[in-house]
Amino acid sequence: MALAGAELGWVALWLLVSSAHSELLSAAFEVAYGAHLLPLIAGAAVSAPLVRSGDRRGWVHLLTVVAAADFASLVLGLCVAVWVPGWLWRSAVLLALCAWLAVAAWSVIFVRRISASRTALPSRPVDAVVVLGCGLVGRWPGPMLCRRLDRAIQLSSPDVPVVVSGGQGADELTSEGQAMADYLHSTHGEHLRRHHNQVLVEDRATNTRENLRHSLEILREHGLAIREVAVVTSDFHVQRTEMTTDVVAGLDRENGGNVRFSVFGAYTPPVARPAAHVREFVAYVLWTLRGLKS
Template sequence: MHTATAVPLIILAVTVAATVWRIRRHPRRPSNGFWLLASAGALWYATLALTSALLPVHAVSVPALIGTAPLLAGPVIVVVTGVALIANTGVVVRREGLRLATLTPAVIGVALVATVVVAAVAVYLVANDLTVLSWPARAAWNIAVLALIPGGMLIVELVAYTVYAVVYRWIPHQGDEEVIVVLGCGLVDGEVSPLLAARVDSAVAEYRARVGAGDSPLMVMSGGQGPDEDRSEAAAMADYARRRGVPADRILVEDRSTNTEENLRFTGELLEDAGYSDPSLLVVTNNFHVLRSVALSRRLRSRVSALGAPTPWYYLPSAFLREFAALVVHYRWANVVVWLVLTAVWAVPLVVM
């Protein structure tokens, strides 16, 4: 085999093998999304190399199409996604009210569209030959590149997170976890909301299936009491589950937590007090919340699988992007370091020169 085709195939094989190994070994790591993107890039590179080497000269348009299609389609997809997120914000605001959380899709949508616009400006400047442009035009080019760095990071991270969130849903949970944990998410007039009801319904269905198989798992309802609530989310969830046939003696209530990390940490403490030493957990939450939940459980060294409950279609983009934003904030220092390094790689030579 010619070196021009052997090298891309070797890169593809190594990248795919490493990706599969990481997902099997560490399925709860959101960074697996970057490995999936790397595998997709290696596949594109290998396909381009093979078509260039094997196709006759008159078919050269095929490898050219393979090589340029992602570069042409990528910006279009990003713009369409950004516009769709902005439009979705209007739907969510009408149904859920105007809050900072419901504006998240619009903020990210504007950032995506702005990144493509800045990239178009940069390409236009390059096409007009920077060596003959005036100083302001060259300065605009450098500013455009610096502005593209955070925008490019956002796009790559969002794509990686989205891809792995989809893939993770296809990874089956063990089916023999000792405890089913339902994460709270807010009440409406003291009762479970439709979103929270979907979580408890999925957990009750899983409980019934386990009982039918001869098991008797414990259930933990986890969620504290908000300032505008007359009882805790956990208490409301426990009542809801009991009305659907789950025995009261198989339900524990964790009513101190105010966020996902506390849900997991306080549940662990509650189970330890109840005599459970390092139990395996099946965390039940909505599908948009699964990946961040298991990522946090890994930091807490809990043995966790996850089950995603369905989410109303109109609410899914907003909720999913809030989870993505929360994870970006959680890894904020890693993001800052990467941004500074990339900025320095571009800016330092300009200053030195």
Template sequence: MILLVIGLILLGVFGIRFRKDRRRLSNGVYLLLGVIFTGVWLLGSGVHGDLPVVLAGLLVALSPLLVLVLAGLLIANGVQMVRREGLRIANLLSMGLGVALLIPYVLLAAALFTDNLWIVVLLASVTMVISYVGFVFVAFLFYSLFYGALPYRAGMDAIVVHGSGLLGSRVPPLLASRLDRAIQVYRAEVAAGRHPLIVTSGGKGSDESISEAAAMAGYLAERGIPADSVVLEDRSTTTRENLLYTRELLGQRGASTRMVLVTSNFHILRTAILARGLGLDAEVTGARTAFYYLPSAILREFAAILVANKWVNAIACVILFALPLLAVIASRDLSGSG
């Protein structure tokens, strides 16, 4: 019963925080913990005898196999990304994570062959850190999916489309999907009697012949969007600059800065968190992305989230890494004093 109480409390905290502001990663932590505690209670509430023990043993036995399968899939996706998108650091993230998941098994094999206590301690330390990062990643992914499934809040004054790079002067498929989603939102608003602006946001890269904003505006014009409904923000090079320059641009026009940000589905939560940090009255809606592209893209987003909160995560990892070592030292001191 205690598991149910804890789960309901965590879900209640999530509900309160979500109602106050849905654009927080910590919402995902409370939601995931609440679901885990409540789910464990539900699984065990109608079960008697040795079945819970059998299920727990089965889970422990299968976990290493599942991790190995996941590592293999991530490495395979990394190879596919390199073949399709080229050899770049960003495209190696899924492969790198797959290799990292194999490290505890390498350490375990070394510990078994050498019978060395300190290798076992190192294995425990690495496992603690990986478990922490893994939990935060699951919370991030779980809440990203939850946030992305939320219905669009109608009635925004501006629809901001974030750039993602051009192919010369051509709009590539990733950016086209964002623009198509913006057109859907725009037409729904017009059908409801409203007339929002569409802001195309993106500067000119060194390998691009025109700004992203201009290319995006051309794409919209070809699909029947009136020119007086489109505003170009053609200075930005990052998502943060997209948001800041757009707020400035709308303020200069005397328009309200209440906006919906249109980006790819893998990018929605980080964009929402960033918008919240800048104090913007903005929500985010996502466009579909090619499936093969998602693992690396999601990992890039997660890495950016970790970096944005680097000190909290670094302190947590250091503490967790040190715990097994401190436990060994403490046990030796106790046995020595006894």
């Protein structure tokens, strides 16, 4: 649908340029439309490895990136259409160009924050580390989740518990929490023993808010005084997670708590990065706009 929407945008621009009855503008638009195929081909090329990897959503990821490239390439058509005679049409095209530039600037800021989250470290000592779950491969964490768990080990200090949080999906053989715990004990067992890091399993959560709420409950059930909590997720998911931590921390204060969250990103495997960044940017924009309305 998104891809069709972008192509409809090109059709609308073509109709606008055609109405000017200018051979020069028509020729320029044909060049722009031909050039717009280059980012589409590039998007398909960078996403093709995910299709070959056997991921069930591989084609969806590929089409997501191609659709994003198609929308981005509309700027080429807009740059031609802005020369169509008539102040009304020019004003509309200029407004569309401004909107395109605003989204482009927003996406640059989004990507820069993603990059910063991968190497950020806690500014204050943390009392616990919570790792958010995501997809499994059989009974084992997938590549993206393994990166999150490795990042959690990097952030964990001696005697700091690590909560692995995630329920069992309808198509999963075990809970994400249990698979994450198995990975940590198998891959980082020596580190956990040497630093006395207890691994606590939360296996009921179905979304980020439940991840945080249930993890706090488990930590407090173990008699742990929790003030500073580091939350680990994938880099592209950091900004939406921060929105959720603000909500959960507010609810915790209403119930007499005083928890503070800080969110840290883990590298996303390169093969999954383009589609993940596109989807999350769109979701982040929608969440932000919804928040501004409320």
